[in-house]
Amino acid sequence: xRSTIMTGxxxxxxxxxxxxxxxxxxxxxxxPGLSIDVPDVPMQEELGDYEDEVNIVAxxxxxxxxxSDEFTAETGCVVNRRVAGTSDEMVxxxxxxxxxxxxxxxxxxxxxxxxxxxxxxxxxxIPNFGDDIVExxxxxxxxxxxxxxxxxxxxxxxxxxxxxxxxxxxxPTSWDVAWEADSPYAGQIIAYDAPIYIADAAVYLMAxxxxxxxxxxxxxxxxxxxxxIELLQEQNAIVSEYWSDAAAQVTSFxxxxxxxxxxxEVLRKLTEDEKFGSxxxxxxxxxxxxxxxxxxxxxxxxxxxxxxxxxxxxEVNGAIAMNFGMAPAxxxxxxxxxxxxxxxxDYHATDEEYFENVWFWTTPIEQCIDGRTDVTCTxxxxxxxxxxxxxx
Amino acid sequence: MKRRLRLASLLALPMAWLIGIYILSLVMxxxxxxxxxxxxxxxxxxxxxxxxxxxxxxNPAYLSTALRTLGIALAVTALCILVxxxxxxxxxxxxxxxxxxxxxxxxxxxxxxxxxxxxxxxRITFTEDGFFNAVLSPLGISGPGxxxxxxxxxxxxxxxxxxSVPVYTAIRQLPSxxxxxxxxxGAGAWRTIRTVVxxxxxxxxxxxxxxxxxxxxxxxxxxxxxxxxxxxxxxxxASNINLNPPIAAAFSIxxxxxxxxxxxxxxxxxALQRM
Numbered sequence: 001x002r003s004t005i006m007t008g009x010x011x012x013x014x015x016x017x018x019x020x021x022x023x024x025x026x027x028x029x030x031x032p033g034l035s036i037d038v039p040d041v042p043m044q045e046e047l048g049d050y051e052d053e054v055n056i057v058a059x060x061x062x063x064x065x066x067x068s069d070e071f072t073a074e075t076g077c078v079v080n081r082r083v084a085g086t087s088d089e090m091v092x093x094x095x096x097x098x099x100x101x102x103x104x105x106x107x108x109x110x111x112x113x114x115x116x117x118x119x120x121x122x123x124x125x126i127p128n129f130g131d132d133i134v135e136x137x138x139x140x141x142x143x144x145x146x147x148x149x150x151x152x153x154x155x156x157x158x159x160x161x162x163x164x165x166x167x168x169x170x171x172p173t174s175w176d177v178a179w180e181a182d183s184p185y186a187g188q189i190i191a192y193d194a195p196i197y198i199a200d201a202a203v204y205l206m207a208x209x210x211x212x213x214x215x216x217x218x219x220x221x222x223x224x225x226x227x228x229i230e231l232l233q234e235q236n237a238i239v240s241e242y243w244s245d246a247a248a249q250v251t252s253f254x255x256x257x258x259x260x261x262x263x264x265e266v267l268r269k270l271t272e273d274e275k276f277g278s279x280x281x282x283x284x285x286x287x288x289x290x291x292x293x294x295x296x297x298x299x300x301x302x303x304x305x306x307x308x309x310x311x312x313x314x315e316v317n318g319a320i321a322m323n324f325g326m327a328p329a330x331x332x333x334x335x336x337x338x339x340x341x342x343x344x345x346d347y348h349a350t351d352e353e354y355f356e357n358v359w360f361w362t363t364p365i366e367q368c369i370d371g372r373t374d375v376t377c378t379x380x381x382x383x384x385x386x387x388x389x390x391x392x
Numbered sequence: 393m394k395r396r397l398r399l400a401s402l403l404a405l406p407m408a409w410l411i412g413i414y415i416l417s418l419v420m421x422x423x424x425x426x427x428x429x430x431x432x433x434x435x436x437x438x439x440x441x442x443x444x445x446x447x448x449x450x451n452p453a454y455l456s457t458a459l460r461t462l463g464i465a466l467a468v469t470a471l472c473i474l475v476x477x478x479x480x481x482x483x484x485x486x487x488x489x490x491x492x493x494x495x496x497x498x499x500x501x502x503x504x505x506x507x508x509x510x511x512x513x514x515r516i517t518f519t520e521d522g523f524f525n526a527v528l529s530p531l532g533i534s535g536p537g538x539x540x541x542x543x544x545x546x547x548x549x550x551x552x553x554x555x556s557v558p559v560y561t562a563i564r565q566l567p568s569x570x571x572x573x574x575x576x577x578g579a580g581a582w583r584t585i586r587t588v589v590x591x592x593x594x595x596x597x598x599x600x601x602x603x604x605x606x607x608x609x610x611x612x613x614x615x616x617x618x619x620x621x622x623x624x625x626x627x628x629x630a631s632n633i634n635l636n637p638p639i640a641a642a643f644s645i646x647x648x649x650x651x652x653x654x655x656x657x658x659x660x661x662x663a664l665q666r667m
Binding site: 086088089091092095111114115193194195236239240241242244245248251252255256257365366379380381382384385387388389391392 | 430515620631632636
């Protein structure tokens with residue numbers, strides 16, 4: 001294993017490669033790098049004494065007594081958890097200034113960074129953020145800006161195509177059964193209910209209408225966005241339901257209202273029925289990747305750093321991943337037991353080839369993140385407005 | 393002077409509640425409708441723009457959602473009346489005392505359960521493999537699935553007590569000899585209802601409809617859980633409340649306008665004085 005400092009350096013190097021031409025060398029025009037204006041939030045230089053508590057906004061299942069109690073025993077920091085249901089809610093809560101940490105998904109993180117709501121991280125203070133972090137979660141755009149890290153990876157997952165094998169007897173390989181108007185399953189298809197779902201349409205168009213020139217589903221100019229919306233409106237006619245609530249999605253499949261549609265591996269497992277199959281279709285898919293982010297106004301930064309370090313250890317990171325049902329960020333977890341290995345295999349934890357086709361949620365911004373400079377891309381607000389027209 | 397002081401102290405708490413919490417919070421929300429949202433960070437900053445209201449008009453999605461919601465609220469109200477009037481007559485005038493008590497409990501029973509529980513119960517009832525289809529499939533009937541019809545049925549189920557109770561109370565107060573007189577004059581049951589009962593209980597129906605109508609306009613969970621892809625005013629507000637609070641605030645004025653128009657138009661009937 002390399003030392004932490006080495007890793008930190010490597011990380012910065014990777015980030016700089018990904019985002020080449022950032023901050024310091026803005027003249028490097030040809031490079032498809034991305035440098036965005038972010039408010040100057042100071043980075044913590046060293047750890048102080050632990051405060052008494054840490055306030056966390058998290059997805060359900062990320063902060064549980066099973067591991068937070070041990071953290072409290074070790075550090076004396078009492079963990080206060082607030083569960084949020086959506087990324088948008090998380091963003092609003094973080095702006096209240098009452099929380100130290102958030103388990104932000106990629107569709108929230110750019111907004112938080114650009115809004116000055118989260119602080120850059122000093123990775124030297126998080127020794128567990130070592131080189132065991134899986135390759136695909138290092139220095140990603142949604143948590144690393146201008147070469148500066150803002151997030152500690154927790155886990156990731158793909159938005160898969162789930163189907164009821166009793167009805168869908170031939171295992172689908174393409175998303176076309178969920179998007180084309182002549183789908184044999186018209187009227188029994190479930191779709192995700194959020195503006196970010198526009199990216200799913202873009203992924204499909206990327207494969208089926210190459211003339212549109214979409215190269216990144218989160219970098220859509222107006223024409224491309226219009227095409228995606230048109231596809232979504234067509235899909236609206238064959239959709240039985242939209243889901244944003246996981247319980248509704250599960251009952252829709254189990255109750256027979258839906259036979260096919262967008263899902264997460266963990267939801268398929270929750271159905272507790274072997275007849276539900278899933279596939280990552282050939283077009284690829286969207287996905288999500290979550291990271292701890294530190295509030296710029298954190299009242300308890302030292303406990304927060306301690307929490308980020310604690311949850312990055314193979315054991316705790318694995319416990320969160322198993323509890324939530326996602327691929328852990330720390331690959332060392334997979335080798336801790338047979339059970340852990342089975343979980344990692346199920347969720348393709350270290351299978352970069354699997355995730356190569358997965359476009360992780362990223363906040364769409366005006367600056368095209370696919371590197372185009374001749375057009376303005378549509379921002380999240382435009383996606384939100386456009387999403388409204390899909391369902392009506 | 394002393395009397396005034398006493399009156400003031402008596403009214404202090406309700407007025408503080410009404411103005412401080414009830415009205416002020418609503419006004420603060422409505423003020424947000426003129427504020428600006430940063431397109432990138434979706435941060436809300438105070439300012440003055442009419443863009444949010446312009447969006448309501450320019451974007452046809454808002455208009456169609458508003459009209460759809462209005463239609464659903466009217467349908468729910470009509471269904472509630474359709475169920476409540478015959479039920480009220482039966483309970484008040486025909487049923488024996490024990491059956492009346494049983495029915496009264498049955499009608500108010502859903503009020504004991506949580507609102508979300510009831511919606512989820514309806515969701516389970518109307519799924520493809522759910523109760524409705526299981527029971528009626530031998531007759532060749534299949535359920536409406538999730539959509540506008542199920543939203544209307546669910547909301548009717550939710551708000552029925554708010555209509556049934558005032559209607560039943562009003563019918564109980566009708567003297568029985570009115571029915572006898574009507575029958576003596578040769579009127580059938582339907583004619584009695586139309587010419588005797590309905591005009592007399594109109595204030596009660598209107599009072600009940602204020603509830604069923606306004607509650608339906610504001611609801612968003614029914615559309616979310618049993619609406620399939622149906623969108624209502626409430627669901628649009630709910631999905632925008634975090635993404636774009638100003639436009640959510642602007643859109644929330646629409647149901648307020650609907651209710652005000654409705655209240656003004658029924659005010660002349662005198663029903664509001666009897667609420």
